[in-house]
Amino acid sequence: MTRERDDTGQYVETVGLEDVLQVFDDVRGPVVTSSDVADALDCTTEAARQKLTRLYDRGVVDKRKPGRTVVYWRVDGE
Numbered sequence: 001m002t003r004e005r006d007d008t009g010q011y012v013e014t015v016g017l018e019d020v021l022q023v024f025d026d027v028r029g030p031v032v033t034s035s036d037v038a039d040a041l042d043c044t045t046e047a048a049r050q051k052l053t054r055l056y057d058r059g060v061v062d063k064r065k066p067g068r069t070v071v072y073w074r075v076d077g078e
Contacts, residue, residue: 015043020051024074031071040055 023032023040037048052057055061063072 015041015047015051017051017055017060020048021074022057024061031073033069033071035069 019041022035022038026040027036034045034048034052037043038053039046041048049070052061052063052070056063056072060075061072063070063077065071
């Protein structure tokens with residue numbers, strides 16, 4: 001699968017942060033994982049993890065690693 005590039009040669013973003021936030025509404029349960037996001041948005045788990053990390057860095061979601069998997073949830077007020 002070839003990814004599309006823009007005029008500067010950078011890859012075109014196909015999954016936006018709003019798309020990732022929508023997964024929190026669509027997935028059953030209070031938390032989501034990068035696999036949940038990847039499955040819902042048909043992207044790699046690495047792409048999903050990067051988007052979730054951006055949301056975490058912006059204070060939109062919080063995260064915890066209770067075992068081998070990191071879980072994410074929306075911060076109050078979101």
